[in-house]
Each structure stands twice: as structure tokens, then as C-alpha cells.
Amino acid sequence: MKDRYLSAAVLGFGIIYTIAAWNLPRAPVGNPLGPVYFPLVLGLFIALIGFLMLLQSLKAHHEEHAAKSGRYAIRILTVLAFCVAYALMFNRIGFLFSSFVFLSALLILLNGFKKWLMNFSISILYTVGIWYLFEKVFLINLP
């Protein structure tokens, strides 16, 4: 079943990509279609793979057990939300503060709030260590 959904998605995506490729701007100089051919063929190629995978999955009849992953999905989504929040904060409030908060949040989520002292000291050590390495040794500016 899983493969059937996947192949249908691949097929659909291939078609969308082909259309997007066709709508790419034409080259202002040289062969106007030059930059379009490759993405176009690529889109059709993806659609073809999707189609072949669909045929294959229709032929195969074995049942699969759907793994229950509902609870873990929430955890993954939380981490994902932290990541996006980190990306949003990074330039606004600077590397030091945002990284500290990000790492602490992840550690609290996984390691538990009870070990807060350990969590916070790891976060501080990491943040300051990386900051020193980049700013002083590599001369890369962090916000």
C-alpha cells in the first residue's frame, strides 16, 4: 500500500515539475530553449518512474503492516518546530542566545527537565565553544 501512494505521488510530482519546467523563462541569448530541455526531460523521467513504480506496486499483492508512528510523529513535529523557530530567531537575536535556547529546548525535550543543570551547562559550553572557534579561529562572523 505504502508503495502505491508513493508512486502515485511521484507520478503527480513528475507532471507538475514538467509543467513548471516548460514555464521556465527562455534564454535571452543563444538557443532560447537551452536552459529548458534538461528540466523538461527530468520531469518526464520522474513521471515515467512514478508510472513504472505504480505498475510494479499494483502487481505486487503482499500486505504490509502499517507501523503505528502517531506518537513519535508528535515528537518529530516538535523538533521540527524548534528548528524552524531557530532559523527565524538566528539573525534577529544573534547566534549566542538563539543557539543556547535551541539546544536547551532540544535537550529538555529528550533528556527531560529534571536534569536541567546538565542540560544548561552543555548548552552553554557548546554555544561558547562554537562561537570562539568561528569568531576567533576561523574569522567567520556570526550574527
Add this chain to the structure above:
Amino acid sequence: MKEKVLTVITLVTFITAIFGAAYPDKPLNFIAPGGPGGGWDTTIRVVAQTLKETNLVTQPIVVTNMPGGGGGVGLAHMQTKKADPYTIIVFSPPLLLINLTGQTQYSFRDLTPLAMLIHDYGAFAVSKKSKFNSISEVMEALKKDPKSVKVGGISAFGSMDHIQFLIAAKAAGVQNLKDITYVSFQEGEHLAALLGGHIDVLSTGLAEATTALQAGAIKILAITAPQRVSGILANVPTLKEEGIDAEFVNWRGLFGPPEMPDYAVEYWINALSKMVQTAEWEKVVAKYNWTKAFMPGKDFLNYLEKVNEEYKVVLKELGLYKGE
């Protein structure tokens, strides 16, 4: 105690306000909009090195390569650095060309010109084993069949390496300029392509050609300068000597991002005008066969306006201009 701290703070603010002495107080970011080893890369690394050797700039300077789109990627990157006094980029004619051919929406007006530093020229090279021994022979072959000679270069289709060859071909009387094959290579691959016989003529800059000439692998047929240059290229004729009435100046200069603050612009014009008078600068200019051509901010902008019109005329004639 508190008072003392306060005084110090006031004093520091005061000094900073008056002299702007604090700038630059962070490492500077220099950008080469092409790959390592190319003309832009060489220029900006040499400038960074000279500024450091002469102690004109004491802050560390980090050079970053941002290749792609014939300079368009670097130009686009500068648009994200609006008003940042710590980012500086090097550019040359492609800055105008990629805009005129419609490859990028940004033009030189979307940067802050700091100063023009040097003139460089184009060179047309062939492999040592090539049957061509002069640029006129190449042009004759092209006149008979524009498809018979394959030209290659680093810049994209319609940018500098391509245009400088077409300008020469046009002056030599070649028809059907649009039919001439031009292949754009990644930096570092163009020489291999010429030596391996995958292209017949390489249209490139003097510095790049010099490197390969010293390695003993190529012949240089002509340069696009108004007169011969000194050094190991002294034996190479100009286009004019070969009876082709054309020249192409590859100017190079430094630019800041759009809306770069005035104090930063002033600082750089000052620092660069001092740099071009040093013996160290004299030495590197001679080494790379460049011609000194210092021109600060405002004048540089006027110059750009002028050459932009000139390129426009050429591109229109070639059918490559994509403006109004």
C-alpha cells in the same frame, strides 16, 4: 567608579563620532564573483594582500568566491547586503554586459562604485599545435565558414570573453557573427579544453593567458590593448597591428553594496587612492601585466554610464541587446 566608566564611554562615543575611527572594526568580507584563479579572484586577492602588506587596512580581510551566472550570483548576493559597510566586491565589464543582455535585472546602479583600479586586456590564444599562427588566419577561416572555428571562454554566452571576440571578428569583416560557436566553461576547465583540442580558440584575459604561456602550452595570437604590453607578452601583436581596427578594455574596480554608508565609501576611496601609489602595488601591477587606471567613486560612476552606452551600441549591432 560609575562616573569614570561613564566618562570613558562618553569619550569613546565622542572619538568614534568625530573620526569614525571605529570603522572598520570587524573583519572585512571581499567577494570575487568568479571561481579561484580567475581575473576577478586574482584582482581582489591581490588588493587584499597589498592593503595588508602596506598596513592601510589592519583588519583581517576574508576573500570569498561566489561563482556563477557570469557574475550574476555575486551581484545578486550584494543586493542582500544593502548598506553593509563590510562587504566589497570586484567587477569588470560583465557587470554591464549581463544586464544589457537581459541575464540579470540588476545593473551597476545597484552597487556603490568605490574606485576603478586597473585596465586589463583580452587575449586570443590557441594551442601550441594549432594550425593558426595569426589572428588574421582565424578571421579568414571564419569568413569562409563561421562554423569552422570553435571559440571558448569562461564567461557566459553574451558576456565578456564572447563579446570581445565578436567585436574583433566584426572589425575584421566576419559576417554572420551569430553563427560563430561559443562554448562557456567553468573556471579551470577552459585551458584543459583548449589544450585537449576541444575548442580551437580561447578568448580570455591577459593574466590567464600569461600563466598558460609560461607553462609553454599555448600560442597567443593577439591582444585587445591599444598598444603592446611589456613583459613576456611583448612579442604579441595588438589587433590593430594585425589590421583589425578594434580594442577592448577590461577595466576592474571595487564596489560596495547598494546604499553603502558615506563614511565607508570615503574610507575606501581614501585607502585605495593611497594603495595605488605604493611600491607594492606598482610591483603586482607589473607582475600581472595590468595597466594602472585609478578612478575614484563619482568619476568611476560617470565612466560606467559612458561605457554602458558604448556596449549597448555593440550589443545592438550583434542582436544580443535585450533592453527596451
Add this chain to the structure above:
Amino acid sequence: MYGFKVVFIPSNFLWLTLGCFLGTVIGMLPGLGPATGIALLLPLTFVMKPETALITMCAIFYGAMFGGSRSSILLNIPGDGSAVASCFDGYPMTLKGEAEVALAISAIASFIGGLISSIAFVLLALPLAKIALMFGPPEYFALMVLALTATASMSEGKVLKGLLSMALGLMVSMVGLDPQSGVSRFTFGNLELQGGIDFVVVIIGIYGLGEVFKNLEKIGRGEMLQPIKKKFGKIWITKEQWKRSLVPMLRATPIGFLIGILPGAGGTIAALMSYNVEKRLSKEPERFGKGAIEGLAAPEAANNACSIGAILPTLTLGIPGSGTAAIMLGALMIYGLQPGPLLFEFYPEIGWGVVASLFVGNFIAAVMNLPLAGLLVRILAIPPKILYPLITALCFIGVYAINLSVVDFYLLILFGLLGYAMRKFEIPTAPMILASVVGRKFEQSFRQSLMISGGDFSIFFKSAISVTLLILAVLSLVYPTVSAALKKKRHAV
């Protein structure tokens, strides 16, 4: 011999050692590969004499090649494209509790690959440089086709999924300004995407963050509360393991070296190709991907051989064979040195000094890496619930170091999710990584060829090299299908 004198001048030797160490550290951090490492430390070398500077840069180069695979083996996060293949069997070995063996064989294989290549360098520098010139756009195109199809068809029975993965990688490489025409493609109006997506972001996302997401699931199920490893053995290998790995290493070295000589082909192709070769030649291909020692030894040897091969055209022809070599070439020119065959005549202390530093540096890096590995292996003693948050943070900062842009953060998250999804749907990741590394060159060499031929496709069949490569590519696609069919038949009978 003259070169060794140069290397053993105390200051040069000191810098060589320091360079190896710095390189190893840089190589271990995700996102900082050898190219970035040398670029970062370039200003440091301006104060040195040219030969010292070059020796230091070379040292950073091998150090990074040695270090790049550490995180692949221990954490399944490759530091660079060329370390991707080291994940396939290196990480399973760690999971089996053989991390010490894996680290030891990786250092030994790197050393052997490097040593043989250095000898080849000295003996064959000039004739081999000529091979690089025979590769024009059509030959490059054929080489890319072979690398892609060989990798996509590597997993038997899942060729379609392999091809899908390859297509995803090619899609990534389409993003940005097209070099032949300057048209911007799939950038959604975003300026920072015009430069294209850096493949290191893809690697860190798919492997690093993707791995973290997968493990979050396991931690949730309570499967991974204990550290991966608590007891540590000696970093060494047994005779039997040595026997298994020796031949693969010797096979992988020439593959890596030859690919290294070609400008722009690079370590990723070298490592993956040698892995493919070993898997195809093996009598028990089913062991691959589950911690087969020869599956780690081969790409490690190829990888180092490739990095030495890449220096060859740089010094002899002035044509850089890799991004890293290009930066070294740029540095040479800052010192006013003209690379080329004459370099060895005019500046013997530089030419031969570099060659000698290849031998000595290789040895130092290997010696340094054995005890260092002993330290590193202790990372595995950190409980996963602390280790994975740290890895996540490290992925982000590694990605930031590449372009100093937050846009890459969002790309990282996107590729992290994609990597997780690919693991769920059992889509192989290697073809995607390879495609995103070579995709741009793949397309460009195709279009350059057609431009040279004036649109005539026969150009791809004109040279013996490209025809051979294309035939190999077709065979690599057909072989798994045929061999699977044959197996079925045999079973049926």
C-alpha cells in the same frame, strides 16, 4: 630527495604537522570540508614562505580527507561528499560494536591509498596529466552518466527507487542561474538561491538531520536509551580483516587516482565508484551495507588517492582538479608562481617539496589519526538523548559556515525531512547525493558538447573514451536486472 630536505626543515615540518591536525579537526566538523578548510586558513599562510604555505595547505588537505570519514563512521554524518560512501559500511560497523576496527581500517586504507598514489605521482606526473586533456565535454558527460547509473543501480531490486533518488538530486542541481544562458531556474524569486543549492547542505540534511529524525522515533520507542557503546577496545584490526581489505584497497587506489586527475570529477565519484566495483566483484554482495570491512576500505583508499591525483594537473598543467586544488592554485598565483611543467625546473624547492610532503604528510596524518580515533570513539559513550540534540545543533552551524546564510537553514530542514521520508520509503540516498554533486557538470557538459558539435548527437560516440564509458553505463543498468532474473530462474529450477 631534495624535496625531503625541504620538508624536514623544522619550521616546514612543524607546519606540516599542525596542518594535518587542523585539517583533521576541520574534516570532522560537518559542513567544513577540505576546500572550505583551506580557504578559511588561507590568510594564515600569507605570512609564510611559498613552499611552507603550499606544504601547509597540502597538509590541511589530507588531514581533512582523513578526518572527513570519522563522523561518517561514528555518527552516519558525512563531513563532505567524498565521505558519503564511508557511511554505507562504516556506520553499520559502529552499530555492530566494531567502531575501533572501522576507524583503524579507514586510517590504514587512507594511508595506503595515499602512499601508492604519491608514488604514482612521482613516476607518472607528466604522462598522466595528458590523460586529463583527453577529457572534453563529451567524455565528461559519459563519465557522469556512468557514475550516476552505476550508483543508481547499486541496490539490487530497487533500481526504480535508485533512479528516483538520482532524479531528486538532479532537481536540486537545476536550482540557480544557468551558466550557459544566465536564466534563473526554480529560484522562486529568491536571490540567495541564484547561486544554486550547495550540495553540502543536501548531505548534512539527508544524512545528519534525517538520521536524527529517524532516531527520534527509536528514542520514543525506548530502543535507544543506552549509549551505542560502553566498552572500548584497541584501535587495530585482525589478520583476517586485513586479508579481506587488502585487495579492495589496491583496486580502489587506481580508480581514485585516475578520477582525481580529471578536473572537476572529484572525490564523491571516486569513492562511490570504487564502492560499486567492490560490491559487484564481491562473492557475497549481501554483506555490503551491513558492515562489510572491504566496503569501507575501498572508498577510503579511493578518496585519498583521488585527493592526491587532483594535485597533479594543478602543479603540472595549471589546471585544478578539484575545488580545493583550485584554491591552492589561486594561492600559488598570489605568490607569483606559475604552475606548469616548468615549476619543477624553476622552483624545485616548491615542486619537490610538495611531492615529499605528500609522503610525509600522509604518514603523519595516519599516525596522528590512530590515537585520535581512540579519543573520538568515546563520543559513542554519550547517551543518545544528549548526543542527538548536539548533533542537530552542529548540523545547523555547519550549514551556516558554508554560505553564511539563514536560507540554508530552511533548506537543511527541508532536506532533513526528505532524508527521513526516504528512509521510511526505503529509497536509497547515495544516488541523490551524487546527482546533487555532479548534476550541474552533467548538464553543462552535455550542452557544451552539443554546442561544439552544432547540435549533432554523434559527438558522444566519436571518441573511444566516451563510447567505452557509455557502454559501461548501459551495462551497469542492465546487469542488476539480468542477474536478478538469472537468480530467479536458478531458484525456480
